Amino acid sequence: MNEKVTAILSKMTLEEKISLCNGADFWHSKAMEQYGIPAITMSDGPHGVRCQKNGADMLGVNESEPATCFPTAVTSGATWDAALLEAEGRAIGEEGLSYGVDVVLGPGVNIKRNPLCGRNFEYFSEDPCVAGAMGTAWVQGVQSSGAGTSLKHFAANNQEYKRFNGNSQVDQRTMRELYLPAFEAVVKNAQPETVMCSYPRINNVHASDNTWLLTEVLRRDWGFEGLVVTDWGALCDRVKAMHAGCDLSMPGGSNYMEDWVAAAVKDGSLPESDVDACAARVIALALKGESRPKGHAFDKDAHNALAQKIAENGAVLLKNEGGILPLDAGDIALIGEMARTMRYQGAGSSHINATKLTTLCDALPGVPFAAGCDVKGAVTEESLREAAETARKAKIAVVCAGLPDIYESEGFDRETMAMPEGHNRLIETVAAANPNTVVVLFCGCAVETPWLDKVKAVLYMGLPGQAGGAAAANLLTGKANPCGKLTETWPLCYDDVPSRDTFGKKVTHYKEGLYVGYRYYDKAGKAVRFPFGYGLSYTQFAYTDLKIEGRTVTVTVTNNGTAAGAEVVQLYVAPPQNGLYRPAKELKAFAKAALQPGESKTLTFTLDDRSFAVWCDGGWKVPMGSYEVLVGASSADIRLRGTLAVDGVSLAAPDWQKGSWYETLQGLPTDADFEALYGAPLQSDPPLKKGSFTMEDSSMEMKDLSPIMMQMFKGTESTIAKSFGGKADYGDPTFKMMVMSGADAPLRAAVLSSCGAFPANLAEGMLAMANGHPLNGVKKLIKK
Numbered sequence: 099m100n101e102k103v104t105a106i107l108s109k110m111t112l113e114e115k116i117s118l119c120n121g122a123d124f125w126h127s128k129a130m131e132q133y134g135i136p137a138i139t140m141s142d143g144p145h146g147v148r149c150q151k152n153g154a155d156m157l158g159v160n161e162s163e164p165a166t167c168f169p170t171a172v173t174s175g176a177t178w179d180a181a182l183l184e185a186e187g188r189a190i191g192e193e194g195l196s197y198g199v200d201v202v203l204g205p206g207v208n209i210k211r212n213p214l215c216g217r218n219f220e221y222f223s224e225d226p227c228v229a230g231a232m233g234t235a236w237v238q239g240v241q242s243s244g245a246g247t248s249l250k251h252f253a254a255n256n257q258e259y260k261r262f263n264g265n266s267q268v269d270q271r272t273m274r275e276l277y278l279p280a281f282e283a284v285v286k287n288a289q290p291e292t293v294m295c296s297y298p299r300i301n302n303v304h305a306s307d308n309t310w311l312l313t314e315v316l317r318r319d320w321g322f323e324g325l326v327v328t329d330w331g332a333l334c335d336r337v338k339a340m341h342a343g344c345d346l347s348m349p350g351g352s353n354y355m356e357d358w359v360a361a362a363v364k365d366g367s368l369p370e371s372d373v374d375a376c377a378a379r380v381i382a383l384a385l386k387g388e389s390r391p392k393g394h395a396f397d398k399d400a401h402n403a404l405a406q407k408i409a410e411n412g413a414v415l416l417k418n419e420g421g422i423l424p425l426d427a428g429d430i431a432l433i434g435e436m437a438r439t440m441r442y443q444g445a446g447s448s449h450i451n452a453t454k455l456t457t458l459c460d461a462l463p464g465v466p467f468a469a470g471c472d473v474k475g476a477v478t479e480e481s482l483r484e485a486a487e488t489a490r491k492a493k494i495a496v497v498c499a500g501l502p503d504i505y506e507s508e509g510f511d512r513e514t515m516a517m518p519e520g521h522n523r524l525i526e527t528v529a530a531a532n533p534n535t536v537v538v539l540f541c542g543c544a545v546e547t548p549w550l551d552k553v554k555a556v557l558y559m560g561l562p563g564q565a566g567g568a569a570a571a572n573l574l575t576g577k578a579n580p581c582g583k584l585t586e587t588w589p590l591c592y593d594d595v596p597s598r599d600t601f602g603k604k605v606t607h608y609k610e611g612l613y614v615g616y617r618y619y620d621k622a623g624k625a626v627r628f629p630f631g632y633g634l635s636y637t638q639f640a641y642t643d644l645k646i647e648g649r650t651v652t653v654t655v656t657n658n659g660t661a662a663g664a665e666v667v668q669l670y671v672a673p674p675q676n677g678l679y680r681p682a683k684e685l686k687a688f689a690k691a692a693l694q695p696g697e698s699k700t701l702t703f704t705l706d707d708r709s710f711a712v713w714c715d716g717g718w719k720v721p722m723g724s725y726e727v728l729v730g731a732s733s734a735d736i737r738l739r740g741t742l743a744v745d746g747v748s749l750a751a752p753d754w755q756k757g758s759w760y761e762t763l764q765g766l767p768t769d770a771d772f773e774a775l776y777g778a779p780l781q782s783d784p785p786l787k788k789g790s791f792t793m794e795d796s797s798m799e800m801k802d803l804s805p806i807m808m809q810m811f812k813g814t815e816s817t818i819a820k821s822f823g824g825k826a827d828y829g830d831p832t833f834k835m836m837v838m839s840g841a842d843a844p845l846r847a848a849v850l851s852s853c854g855a856f857p858a859n860l861a862e863g864m865l866a867m868a869n870g871h872p873l874n875g876v877k878k879l880i881k882k
């Protein structure tokens with residue numbers, strides 16, 4: 099602890115220290131002028147600054163200050179280009195500082211466990227090596243500007259359903275090898291100023307209260323030096339959270355649970371040193387604010403150009419039959435409402451008020467256009483007829499489609515991997531009218547593509563940010579050469595996803611263990627639509643001269659086509675399969691090489707113990723044996739192979755493993771398989787019952803069992819509906835997101851996120867009444 103912090107701390111009362119660890123309002127921590135402690139200003143988010151001067155909210159509903167909307171992580175991650183992510187981070191940091199922001203809340207490095215997670219667009223990858231590298235570069239970029247970051251959502255927050263009070267049951271090995279390493283890499287390589295703990299319980303303990311997660315793993319094992327802030331409303335129990343090392347509860351404005359902490363210190367159940375440690379970290383971060391270079395204007399045009407460059411580098415060319423792309427803009431028609439009303443970012447807390455917007459229609463003025471569908475993706479016979487007619491007249495028909503807002507958002511998960519029926523019909527209709535049909539997809543995650551064989555080319559833009567249309571135009575016309583690669587597998591259909599029966603439950607058993615994404619499809623031998631790491635280019639690359647010397651691997655990549663381009667070279671390690679169960683191969687390193695036609699580059703990768711290690715019996719162990727080193731252009735396109743003898747320990751497979759799903763990957767893992775892997779029974783929540791409702795239950799959950807909770811639910815619903823013309827419209831993504839985040843938040847979280855507007859005694863009083871204790875309820879209601 100530095101001297102200044104210690105001196106301040108020594109003057110503060112216990113109550114002041116506790117109070118400092120609760121924020122002041124939606125975006126600020128408390129200033130305590132008497133001690134010279136300034137407030138910390140925070141703002142979302144991961145692909146641009148959402149700085150709200152008025153009307154703060156955590157769902158991006160109210161307007162924020164204009165900021166560059168960079169491509170979301172689905173697109174920026176697909177660049178596999180750390181230098182670009184660093185540049186993006188620096189620009190976001192500068193924009194944040196220009197608005198007086200100390201800490202920008204990002205990046206999100208959660209693993210994409212299942213394609214239906216509503217927030218996948220905000221996350222980089224199904225693979226921790228990519229997510230860790232992209233997150234590290236972003237944090238380094240932001241922090242090089244002088245602003246701070248918040249690495250989120252730590253941890254095991256892989257779905258939106260019941261995000262506030264769900265429970266992720268994950269075995270230790272899977273945690274350490276799959277869900278934690280991206281966080282670990284960012285912490286060790288970039289020291290983010292803060293880490294944001296996630297909402298759900300992890301193995302039954304809320305992230306905020308989780309000493310194992312926040313102290314043992316984050317601080318002890320990884321050496322994290324910064325502050326842990328809660329996700330907004332994620333604090334579960336202030337006493338346990340203080341002990342766990344959860345420093346700052348946000349948003350502020352409520353003093354809920356502060357008296358519990360004071361009482362716990364007084365009765366000796368919580369050492370005051372725990373409170374001191376948390377308060378000291380808040381003070382230290384607040385003091386940093388004094389030296390941040392705040393208030394300078396930022397260069398909007400330069401940042402818009404950078405956003406475009408990232409979108410160009412992160413778009414993935416999925417198909418290009420007969421080299422139909424690049425095309426001549428004079429030959430085409432643009433079809434699909436998304437060409438004009440582009441989906442370029444996701445809904446929720448990451449939502450940016452863009453400084454500028456360029457759609458494909460803007461970028462290619464004068465090109466014939468037919469909407470073909472409405473903004474929600476609905477078609478009519480007339481709209482399809484018009485689209486077909488426009489397509490027929492053009493040499494090449496370019497259809498823009500994907501996922502409209504209502505299909506994909508923070509706050510709820512997707513119901514299906516399908517695109518809107520209207521978009522599928524539009525593509526099929528256009529493809530029937532014009533054999534030269536090209537699809538440009540705008541969506542934040544993998545979708546089913548039943549029409550793939552009928553179209554000539556597919557360009558996947560992800561959610562490409564404010565300059566996405568300009569980027570798409572450059573890619574289609576060859577001014578830019580596609581060089582992005584998928585950071586997640588696109589399965590043929592949702593039925594192929596190994597977590598399909600456990601995803602989206604309140605208690606989620608991560609039964610598939612390590613077998614997420616390509617780790618599963620590869621070993622199970624299941625065909626996929628597009629493999630992890632896949633992406634085409636307008637040129638070709640040759641791989642030669644694989645050399646393995648010790649732990650150093652070199653390979654030469656040559657552009658042997660006619661266009662300048664860039665290739666993402668991927669290095670996978672295939673471990674021996676004769677002991678503890680392991681994926682067939684795992685990504686351990688990658689590099690992107692920009693090459694002129696005819697140019698070659700030799701790339702060097704360095705492996706270390708962790709490249710071969712497994713988490714076993716509480717530590718990292720390297721199983722000895724012969725490992726294959728695979729270098730390729732995607733997880734399914736391995737160009738060169740070599741072997742490496744690795745010294746280590748002999749790890750026999752545990753008895754339960756023999757014949758279990760983790761060896762066979764046949765069908766789905768059973769409860770018994772998972773219990774054997776986890777080493778304890780499946781966790782479950784007791785059924786909801788009047789009389790035993792708690793602050794952990796939401797009004798939405800309790801409403802059918804309690805009239806008073808029904809009233810509370812209806813009240814929340816109709817208050818939200820007021821901003822939507824009085825109508826409870828679940829077809830409106832913003833409305834749906836607000837209801838799911840309000841009425842389905844446990845009462846505890848509803849109190850905290852209301853910034854004082856919904857006081858704890860009101861929630862507790864209504865809860866007592868719902869539990870059948872009206873007198874007790876009234877007492878609480880009138881309590882001060």
Ligand code: BGC
Binds near residue numbers: 155203329330
């Ligand atoms: C989100 C966070 C976000 C916070 C503040 C939460 O609902 O999960 O990612 O940073 O709100 O807006």
